[in-house]
Structure formats: structure tokens, C-alpha cells
Amino acid sequence: MIVLYGFGPLFHLPDPSPFVMKTEVQLKMAGVRYARERAAPPSAPKGKIPYIDDAGQKIGDSTFIRAHIEETRGLNLDRGLSADERARAWAVERMLEDHFYFALLHFRWMIEENFAKGPALFFKGAPDSVRDGARERVKQNLYLHGLGRHTDAEIVKLASRSLASLAATLNGKPYLFGNEPSGADATAFGMLAGILTPFFDTPLRDAALGQKNLVAYSERMMERYYPEFVRQAA
Ligand SMILES: N[C@@H](CCC(=O)N[C@@H](CS)C(=O)NCC(=O)O)C(=O)O
Numbered sequence: 001m002i003v004l005y006g007f008g009p010l011f012h013l014p015d016p017s018p019f020v021m022k023t024e025v026q027l028k029m030a031g032v033r034y035a036r037e038r039a040a041p042p043s044a045p046k047g048k049i050p051y052i053d054d055a056g057q058k059i060g061d062s063t064f065i066r067a068h069i070e071e072t073r074g075l076n077l078d079r080g081l082s083a084d085e086r087a088r089a090w091a092v093e094r095m096l097e098d099h100f101y102f103a104l105l106h107f108r109w110m111i112e113e114n115f116a117k118g119p120a121l122f123f124k125g126a127p128d129s130v131r132d133g134a135r136e137r138v139k140q141n142l143y144l145h146g147l148g149r150h151t152d153a154e155i156v157k158l159a160s161r162s163l164a165s166l167a168a169t170l171n172g173k174p175y176l177f178g179n180e181p182s183g184a185d186a187t188a189f190g191m192l193a194g195i196l197t198p199f200f201d202t203p204l205r206d207a208a209l210g211q212k213n214l215v216a217y218s219e220r221m222m223e224r225y226y227p228e229f230v231r232q233a234a
Contacts, residue, residue: 002032002069003053005039011118011199014229018101019062020050021190025225026062026183029077030069063093066183077183085177089184092169092176095162096191102147103159104194107202109138110148114200152203160207166192167211174220181221189221 004027006020015021027034034052044051046060052068059068070076078086108118115135123131142148147155166188175181176188195208196218208214223230 001055002027002034004034004036005044005051005053006036006049007122008036008038009229010121012197012233013193013199014226016118016194017049018104018187018190018194019048019097021193022186023050023052023062023065025186025189025221026066026069026077028225029181029183029186030073030075032069032073062097062187077186079182080180081177081182085182088169089177089182092166092184093187095165096187099147100159100162100191102142102145103155103162103204104191105138106142106147106152106155107204108200109135110142111152111202114202118200156203156207159204163208163211163214167214170213170217172213175217181224185221189218189225192218193222 004020004024006015006024007017008015010016013021015024024034024036039049039051041047041049044060045058048060050062050065051058051060052065054068054072057068059065066077078089081089108114119135119138120131123134139148147158150158170176170188173179175185177184192208192214195202195204196215197205
């Protein structure tokens with residue numbers, strides 16, 4: 001059986017990492033049996049969470065995990081999508097994972113009060129220097145990515161364009177590419193849920209709340225893939 005390594009429920013989310021939520025939803029989409037375990041990034045094959053262990057084979061990175069599931073179980077989470085839709089699905093995923101995610105990271109880690117009640121919890125019991133060092137590393141990563149060189153207002157401006165683009169792609173459909181979810185829905189949902197959680201009050205959350213179809217979509221996905229979590233939270 002596959003073991004999915006994530007952080008565990010936190011910040012009113014099934015997992016604080018959009019990438020763990022993506023992978024878990026894709027495992028559910030694939031109908032594959034799996035167990036969840038907690039792990040910290042240093043133990044991951046690529047130093048990042050999520051990773052899976054499939055009968056002793058460790059695979060890091062949500063995109064490679066998906067490819068592994070599809071290849072070994074003979075399925076395709078984009079079945080039913082046209083070549084054009086598959087191309088757009090990839091573009092949506094890259095926009096969210098390699099651009100939008102860094103805005104999410106910025107508002108969780110670089111805003112003092114969000115950091116104190118959020119990511120600082122990862123370092124409970126550890127010396128302050130470990131917590132501060134990790135925060136400094138995230139700051140450096142944001143700077144090297146490029147997004148960290150902008151003001152808060154500029155980051156919101158760029159990320160809001162991604163939200164608007166996602167809202168236009170979804171339009172009035174139940175899922176990104178039609179009546180049934182496909183692979184990219186897992187990515188979009190993980191990212192949206194991570195932004196919409198009421199745990200963090202951020203201007204990016206306000207921007208997402210302004211896209212009504214995205215809010216309804218995130219709730220629809222949560223209800224479909226985490227019904228037990230919705231019930232617990234009620
Ligand atoms: N490209 C990776 C991104 C995963 C990622 O950024 N994970 C974060 C948590 S959300 C992490 O483990 N960061 C720890 C680190 O960078 O040291 C994927 O798709 O899985």
C-alpha cells in the first residue's frame with residue numbers, strides 16, 4: 001500500500017501544504033488505497049513534502065508522484081480531456097505551483113502575525129534559532145524566486161491576475177474542464193483551500209473571496225474529497 005507523507009491537519013485544512021492536498025486528492029481520484037503519515041521535509045527524498053512510499057520505492061514531488069501512480073496503475077487523470085485542455089491544464093498547474101504558491105508562502109511566512117500563529121507552530125519545542133533560521137531560508141527562497149522582491153500590494157496584484165485567470169478557466173463549469181474533475185482540479189483546489197482558509201486573514205484571501213465561482217468550487221471539491229473533514233469542522 002502507498003504511504004503518503006504530509007504534515008497532518010492544520011490551519012483548518014486537511015493539510016497545510018497545497019501540494020499534499022493535491023496528491024491526496026489525486027490518490028482519491030485514482031481510487032488507490034493509501035495511508036497517511038506525518039514527516040518533516042529533511043526526511044523526504046527531495047527535501048520537500050509530499051513524498052510517497054510505494055512498497056519501498058520513495059518518490060518525491062507531487063507531479064512525479066502523480067506520474068508514478070498513473071504509470072504503475074495504468075490510468076490517466078486527464079482521460080476525457082482534449083489535447084488543448086491537457087495543454088491548458090499543464091499551464092494552470094505551473095501558474096499555481098511555480099507562481100501563485102509563492103504568494104501564499106509570502107503571506108503565511110513574512111507577515112508577522114500570520115507567521116506567529118501559523119508556520120511558527122512547526123517549530124514548537126525547538127530552539128528559537130531553528131525557527132528563525134527556517135524563516136530566513138523561506139525569505140531567501142522568495143527573494144531568489146523573484147516574488148519576494150515586490151511589495152505586498154504588488155504581490156497581491158500579480159496573484160490576483162492568476163486568480164482571475166483561474167476563475168475565467170473555470171467559468172460556470174463544476175470543474176476546470178467540464179462536469180468531472182481531472183488532475184489539475186486537485187492542484188487548483190489545494191491552492192485555493194490554502195488561500196481561503198479563515199485561519200489566515202490576508203489580502204490574497206480577500207481577492208479570492210471576490211471570485212465567487214472559485215469559492216463555490218473550493219467548497220464543492222472539499223465536500224467531494226474531504227466530506228469527513230467538512231462534517232468535523234461544522
Ligand atoms: N514541487 C514540489 C513542491 C513541494 C513543496 O514546496 N513543499 C513544501 C511544503 S508546502 C516543503 O516541503 N518545503 C520545505 C522546504 O522547502 O524546505 C511538489 O510539487 O511536491
